[in-house]
Amino acid sequence: MKRSGRSLKQRLQDISYLPSYLSRARHFRGHGVHSPFVYNVVRHVFMQKRLYNTASELYATLLNHGVAERRCVQIANLAEHCKYSSWCIDRKEEQELIIATLDTRYPELEAYAEYAREHGATLCIMSPYNNRERWEACLGIINAHPSTTVDNRAYLLIFNNHLPKQRFRL
Numbered sequence: 001m002k003r004s005g006r007s008l009k010q011r012l013q014d015i016s017y018l019p020s021y022l023s024r025a026r027h028f029r030g031h032g033v034h035s036p037f038v039y040n041v042v043r044h045v046f047m048q049k050r051l052y053n054t055a056s057e058l059y060a061t062l063l064n065h066g067v068a069e070r071r072c073v074q075i076a077n078l079a080e081h082c083k084y085s086s087w088c089i090d091r092k093e094e095q096e097l098i099i100a101t102l103d104t105r106y107p108e109l110e111a112y113a114e115y116a117r118e119h120g121a122t123l124c125i126m127s128p129y130n131n132r133e134r135w136e137a138c139l140g141i142i143n144a145h146p147s148t149t150v151d152n153r154a155y156l157l158i159f160n161n162h163l164p165k166q167r168f169r170l
Helices: 008-025 036-046 057-064 069-081 106-119 132-144
Strands: 087-089 097-100 122-126 148-151 155-158 166-169
Touching: 036 069, 036 148, 057 069, 057 087, 069 097, 069 122, 069 155, 097 106, 106 122, 106 132, 132 155
Parallel strands: 087 097, 097 122, 148 166
Antiparallel strands: 122 155, 148 155
16 A cells, blocks of 8 residues: 555665765765865855855856756856856857856767866866766766866866866765
8 A cells, every 4th residue: 555655666766866865965065075175165156045246147148048046046156256257158168167058968078078178167067967978978077087076966067277186976
């Protein structure tokens, strides 16, 4: 008898996600992050619900590209926090922040990552878990990347700066 509206098989299937939940639980609210830079990103970007700069052109542009409002706030705050003065969306230009939305297909993601590495830009890949091919392309980028990457499930940040190779899954 189904008391909760779900069969026993469906309820037991949720247990398969438990290792992922537990491995990410230690990073809740920034605890367990041993990089001061990433800790500040978590505290001042991911945990903020309001825009630092209410006249943010990046925020408006991301909304027009169909990005969720919460993610637009976070990325606009990231640009403000890291003091990025230039950015572009779905293009390879010499900017400080390059954002790849779902319109960017997975074969192009590797080219974006290489371009960002050459120019010292930060790459933000939106929805890295959208499908298997996109995640495998993102995983290849992470494994080949020489600096810090931050994965918060909604987007993947690939920093090309002086930081050592570290991977954070929040």
